Amino acid sequence: MQSHNRTPNSLRLYKEAQKVLPGGTTRFTVATDPAPIYIAAGHGAWLTDVDGNRYLDLGNNYTALIHGHGFQPVVDAVAEAIRHGSCFANPTEHEIRLAGMLCERVPGLDKLRFVNTGTEATMFAVKAARAYTGRTKVAKFEGAYHGGYDYVETSEHSAPGTWGPLSDPARVPYAAGTPDAVLADNVILPFNDIDNTLACLERAKSEIACLLVDVMPSRAGLIGLEPDYVATIQRFCNDNGILILCDEVLNFRQGYHGAAAEFGLRPDLITIGKIIGGGLPIGLVGGSDAVMQVFSGKGRRAVVPQGGTFAANPISLVAGIAAMTAWDPPAVARLNAMGERVRNGLRRVIADAGAPMSVTGGASLFRLHMRASPPRTYREFYPSAEEQAVGKLVHQALLGRGILMPPTSSSCLSTPMTDADLDFVLDAVDATLRSVEYRAAIGSAGVAAAPAQGA
Ligand SMILES: Cc1ncc(COP(=O)(O)O)c(C=O)c1O
Structure with a gap:
């Protein structure tokens, strides 16, 4: 003890x-x-x-x-940048540089927007999927954690007493007070179980905006998705107009090109966080050019307005550039x-x-x-x-x-x-x-x- x-x-x-x-x-x-x-x-x-x-x-x-604690290139980059101001409403060149590095590395990451945390990233990605598809339901894995947004929390801590049959896992609220309407917009899937996953998806396929995938969900046991399971969900989503949202907030570290590339998944939307900020707060939502247009207002209000007081602050960005250069x-x-x-x-x-x-x-x-x-x-x-x-x-x-x-x-x-x-x-x-x-x-x-x- x-x-x-x-x-x-x-x-x-x-x-x-x-x-x-x-x-x-x-x-x-x-x-x-x-x-x-x-x-x-x-x-x-x-x-x-x-x-x-x-x-x-x-x-x-x-x-x-x-890179552990006090990584010198991050310390130097942050010390230099903060002398010139810690945050501005206007953009800095740093956001173009870090975005460029990541888009070059990650297949399927045509464009991206920076946010402050992984939670924000998955929240905006879900909104993007809904706006793009005109559907509302979010399919996700039982036991998987994606941050503190209502629609991605459901069944993240399903337990034997309440989790229901594998053929139709229960939508278990995570926080007390979760509205029934939120639960009704979730479809819960048992990962690595092809037959039951297909049965769950089939029942709601025309209403599902996105399938939220973490290829090795840490809270659900740090268990990798099996190759035939990945191929099956990819095929089903492509055939049924369901966007694949790969949450790489944690698993981006799986490989140089990120997690989806390592597992042979081709996502429409990707969220990344944690290591890309070099130890400072960060997140990103990115994906195909077509889907990411929902965030592009071109002078008018975007169909999914996205912003944040500290989004793309220069300190997180320069730390991220230093960390990713060494990664x-x-x-x-x-x-x-x-x-x-x-x-x-x-x-x-x-x-x-x-x-x-x-x-x-x-x-x-x-x-x-x-x-x-x-x-x-x-x-x-x-x-x-x-x-x-x-x-x-x-x-x-x-x-x-x-x-x-x-x-x-x-x-x-x-x-x-x-x-x-x-x-x-x-x-x-x-x-x-x-x-x-x-x-x-x-x-x-x-x-x-x-x-x-x-x-
Ligand atoms: C897979 C995944 N998604 C989202 C999040 C939420 O990220 P944040 O803690 O930056 O909000 C986490 C955090 O651990 C995560 O592991």
Whole structure:
């Protein structure tokens, strides 16, 4: 468990925070047991907390920091730009430069608009799809997260008691008070299940504006879409006038050309965020020239008016240009090879320890599951109460060994990481799996463990 003795300053700050922030935090995704770890500084792949503890950062602000913390080209670009003003209503040349870099890299990204977050990006993309098709329904995967916009939240946390049959997954509201009208405009799909997905799409096909796709939805288990599933949804959407909206806010890091290109998907609309801002707030909605015309007013009000006070602010843009310049094909190849190494290493460590644990992910992403075989669907992935308890123990044990993994254990690498950092992760997981606490936890969870080898 996270030791109270190691983090007294975090505990003190958390007490203070609860007086002014509901729940004591600004983000529900921050672990609060017993207190969030308050960060003092980040350098490269490592974080230092307010108590002086150091952690290898496997979260990187939920995958946003492809170059880790304090990446010098970003620091220099931001320092230079901010001397000349932090934001203007009028455009700057930087937006043309970053847009140009990304349009050149990403197939299907003919034109784009910058926004501030991934949430805004998916919201505007849904509006674009509706305006373009004249339809209102949004199809999305059960369990997939796309930000805090009502129409993309439905069923992102479907649970066994309420999720309904696979042939017609329930539209489960995420936030209390979600209007029924929102739910009525969603179609929920079980990804990697071709027959049931086709049945769900078939029932509503003439009303669906877009199919929102994340090729490896992190919250739904970091499970990649299977090739025949991708081909099937592509064909169905093309045949039925449904736009494919590929949400690459998180998964743009899958490859130099982005996620859709890696998975053989040809989207009409694409949203990207996180790494393209070099650690500063950003998002984009882009796509085919034809669809993106909905944002083009040409002197009149566009059919989808889009703007934002801080959209395309020069500081995020110059940081993004610096980060994307360094995210070149050799950097992508190196980090993805490191991802392969850590996933394979974890599988070996798990097998050697005889632990009921498995690994999913791809490129520079990986996730641990507290079950012996890797899940291939959201419902397979959905952790039981026992698995959640074991997951929490592993998270805390790794924290105690100097590794900050997100509470979900969906993890990512950053370019300043070295092979020694990966060995540090593998050694820490190995020690955790052989610990008395872990063996006791899997025993009481009723999960059979194979005898450890070479213990
Ligand atoms: C796939 C996906 N879409 C959208 C979002 C929302 O992005 P933001 O947090 O920048 O609003 C996220 C954030 O994690 C995401 O992973």
